[in-house]
Amino acid sequence: MNHLLILPILFPAIIAPLLAMAVRHDIVLARVFSFAATLGLVLLGCLLMWTASDGQIRVYELGAWKAPYGIVLVLDRLSALMVLLTACLATVVQLYAMSGWDRRGHHFYSMFHVLLMGVNGAFLTGDLFNLFVFFELLLIASYGLMVHGGGPARFKAGLQYISINLIGSVIFLMGLGTIYGVTGTLNMAHFAERISQVPESDQAIMAVGASLLLVVFCMKAALVPLHFWLPATYSNAPPPVAALFSIMSKVGVYALIRFSDLSLLQQGGPFAGLGTQWLMPCAVLTLVVGAVGVLAARSLSLQASFAGIASIGTMLIAIGLYTPEAQAAGLYYMLHSTLAVAALFLVIDMVIVRRPGAGDGFDPKPFPNQGFLAAFFFVAALIVVGLPPSSGFLGKLQILHHLKSTDDWPMLWAAILVASFVTLLGFSQAGSFVFWKSSADKKYSPTVGEERQATECESQPLALPATAVGMAWALLVLLTVFPSPVMNYLEATVAQLFDPQQYINAVLEPAKKAGL
């Protein structure tokens, strides 16, 4: 029995209540335990990836109930990769949060770990209803984290966030009910096995159920026109939380890939193309909306939010092609954009805490460590835009390369390149306003009245936040310098995804053997 599969869920599930129960009054203890647990998750992620890299798909039967009757966790290359990515991002965010954000409210780390539990569970589960449960977990935790630290703007954005996402949950349930009615199962593999056998009289019902699920996944992924919750949420959430949220949209992308690759594409029979023809135009639209937003935004964090949307668009263009090469390129871009957008949010926060009153708006106001942060912002923005020599460039390059085989490639190329250009323009304007123009007024020298505030700004920690950002970048540098091993893994991942029978057999064989 390989208990490794349950640990990325169980571990945070134990840490979170422990933190709430025993150490909620002592921030140092909370930090120590939480950080140790996060590092533990990184280790687990590595172990999982190492385990999964032999190409075998492993199944964990919860409560020893065989699929499709009980809930199973399924480990393949994709889920292992996503768990590791989550853990790496969590480490970066936790490092950053330790510089002060974790003290601005209560139960930060409890909710942090509940979120991790939800995300890991969503990546590992092989059961559709269980996926819903994990979506709920990460939703509730993300809501708590989103309003962490309080403030009217944050509450207002938080209300929008939760109400739209609750609608999403309802849609998810409706979809699940429909699917359960038609196919009589909730297990993903079982569903994939049965979907092509749906009798004609039930096919329309089945199609509605599946499309409801697609809507939910796209909403999580913030695909236009289901992205409305994202900009206000990300830009009003505490920036470290926004950085952590960059994995949440990837949960949507993951679910989309999993659901469509496993059950629709090849197994789908009559449903093979369901929804996929909408994906590509919507992805292009997402890219456009994101790029327009970056140029239009009037604050750095809003820019970062829209840059996040644009990156979703780019990766879904690749994934929406549904060819193995393009999907591997899309996954590479996903790894890149998760860390890149997170790092950008963290850098922006370093600016915000040093500019009381001005925050991340574009009005010039000198602040301490300006030159250093200017360099940081420059690098962070460069990576997000995807200029060379960043991993974003390699990602885009691969996507462009593989798009060439489609019919609409001139349009898609133009969309990606023009969007890059507009994003570049937006960031260069913002950076020049915030970091350069403010140095025109005078060097940073606080007036007497501002002195107390100024001391506060100057004493803002720099080393720990910079280390956190540096860690994210270090991972991106690895991604840039050694793309080939990464791509090898990703190509193997996609090969696994494009052979759904392997997944189905791994999940359902045990029950069949037992004669159930």
Add this chain to the structure above:
Amino acid sequence: MNIALIVLLPLLGSVLPALMIRSGRNSCVASAAVPSFLAFSLLLTHVPAVFYFGTTPKVSWPWLASIGLHVEFWVDGLGLLFATLILGIGLLILIYARSYLAAEDPMGNFYCYLLIFQAAMVGIVLSDNVILLMMFWELTSLSSFLLIGFWSHLPAGRQGARMALTVTGGGGLALLAGVLLLGQVADTYRISEIITRRELIQSSEWYPTILMLILVGCFTKSAQFPFHFWLPRAMAAPTPVSAYLHSATMVKAGLFLLARLWPVLQNDHLWFYSVASIGLLTMLIGAIIALFQDDLKGLLAYSTISHLGLITMLLGFATPVAVSAAVFHIINHATFKAALFMNAGIVDHEAGTRDLKRLGGLMWLMPVTALIAMVAAFSMAGLPPLNGYLSKEMMLEEASHTKWMDSKQVIPTLVTIAAVFSVAYSFRYVFGVFAGRVRHDYPHHPHDPPPGLWWPPTLLIVFVIAIGLRPDIVAESLVKSVTAAVIQDQAPDIHLKLWHGWTPAVTMSGIAVGGGVVLCLMYLLLRKVWDILPRPDAKFLFDALVAALTRGCQLINDFVHNGSQQRYIFMTIATTIALAGWAFASYPWALGERPQNPITAPLIVGWILVIGSTMLVVINYRNRLYALIALGVVGLFSSIGFVYVSGIDLALTQVSVEVVTIILMLLTLYFLPKHSQPESLNWVRLRDACLGIAAGIGMGGMSWLMMTRNWSMESIQGYFLANAKSGGGGTNVVNVILVDFRGFDTFGEITVLGCAGLAIFAMLEGLFRGKLLSKLQCWKPDVVKTADRHPILMVVVTRVLLPMAILVGMFIFFRGHNLPGGGFIAALIVSVSLIMQYMASGFGWAANQIRFKYHGLIGGGVLVAAATGIGAMVGDRPFLTSWHDHWHPPKFMGIDFGDIEAASAMAFDLGVFLTVIGAVMLALAQFSKLGTLTADSRVNQTPMDCDPSRSFSSQHHSPKH
């Protein structure tokens, strides 16, 4: 390996000056110069191999082999020439900048950026892979952005930097598309292979697209018309940067690429007409504008544009001889123009201005500087015996016999005009600055600069003269081998010498010099005309364009994301309906055949009540209390519905959840306005009504379709029914599903609930601080409070009910596994009884009675549930594997206890129980706490307002407390 080092040394070395500035400016320069010098030396080691043995050293490592991206470098004649210029002039610039930069300039950053730029530039010219080349290409744009904006306190610097980045970065993206396409057509990204596949590429249908995209990239970089406008603005950079990037190297990157891809892209129609025409036009326009610039660097900038146009035009002629002229002029221009820029920098540095109107007569004060300027400017003008003359002669010669659209006159005429202006502005530079009387109003006291400033340009001047005097020795073989490298063929047999006999070119040269002198003499008159002429201002146009683009994006963005929750929800639901509707319409369906249950009177009543109360909510939603009560009716009828279809567990759960949520909502309602304002316009409400109806029809229709049919596929539910007792040890299948079959879901859901409790706690704690707290403290309740807040009757009844409710809770809990009940329902029942205590006696008093923390209860509950599951893992069973057994205890005092059943699921259920109580009570306690913070709240210390027992006890006991 050592080819890669030529690129890597400056790249890695770029960190050094940024650090070494801490130990002084000289160490900073030295640390920048050393990597640069090492790279230069390494490069020179390849000279023999390339120029004398004709080999091309190459290195290659795979990087992203799957798409053909390799780290590949090669050194051929063209690359070697450019790399020599880049590194050689780079060294001079490094030294020059040491004396140029002021003490307060952040020199470490400057050298750091400069080395990054140098590495990127060397990378461009030595790359053997077009994608790699692209990466270095964009890196030069980025580093030039940083260098132009180096003096970020100057608006011109910031704007110039943004403009340069926008134009060259944008062009770079076009180029990226171009080279990717080129690589796809040529089936390789390796440059040395691409340039051998002319037929393949020119016969491709994509050839025009490739050409246009690449030309956009090259023309933006090399400041060709109509993208030339960024270059003069980039002059806001410190002069060493202008000399290096914007005359000698970066702007030549476009020319380099044109030359590099010349073998495959050139032909005598498309290439000729696009490249040569643009080059000619740029040359002419640049020369004319240059004459009327008062800023020395502006003059040089436009003259650079003009010369870049000249070279572009030569490459566009698409003949081997023209290419050799282009190569020769690249060398010459780099030498004299870099010298001139450094010269302008010296003037600026020493005289304090570079405005031609404020200068003059400096020859007497700065003789060395004047000498440098004269030689370099005369070379630029094309006067013998300097190197500029030689390449210009070659250009004129080529131009004189090139036809443009069957016209023999167009090119020679225009070229001669450009040459006239070129002579004129060169003369203006020399005479305007240095000739004339010494003035007394210079901002500084001009004198010759320290050696660090004058010897780098002098070294370049030596080349200007040496090449001019003996081109056959100094330059001829170089030009030939580079030309051969460009055209990938035998170089034409050219002879570089000062006098070729009386050729058309000499005549044109003569006209140019004569005309130039005339223009200079007529300058004042011409200037008046020029100032009157309307001219489009590129900066204004560009700024307007960017502003319009930004504004447009903002309009779109503000329109789409207007922050209206209503709109966002509308879009979400509308999209859902659209997709689901489309899906339904695209697939076949049939009506179900399941017989309907008979419709009875109670059903009709229930149906009417549910529909009716829903309608009431819709109509009266603005009265919040009313809406809540109506919603309660719907909830209650759902429970009855569950009873009707024999879902007793669900009914119990629904009822208890209903009670708890209504209480929580009432608590929050207290602080909200009792009536909400109509928030939307009529048409919006109509729109939303339509959407609601559509959603309702969809959902209702789907439910009807689903409930009226027999499913053909066997559901997994049969397994649960069959195995609940044997496998799960319980006869209540619902409970066994919850705690066993799908216990993992329940585990997740209790964590959700617990986290919700914590989130509500944390969120409201956030309210208890800062502005919101003061708002809360000033808040006055908008309803009349009852005088009797804690009535004795209620207190007594709830107190009596408490133990009974707990007993019922225990009963429900223990029977759960076999009969309707379970931990979740039990917890809600107990919670309700606790809530009643809060309601009866108030928050202040009740909170004091609680001896445990709800946080702990939540945490403990989840941990108990987890521990149950982990117990199985100890026995090497999967998480949450259940265990159940029954045990018959011996008779005790004649009582038979019967079979006692035990299942591990019960411990799990205990976890559920604890978490639910904790979460519900934590939320409730936090909401109640809100009330205690308001201004008029009286926190009660006693269980009830009027306590008969208190008056009784106070009579009989002495007041000890």
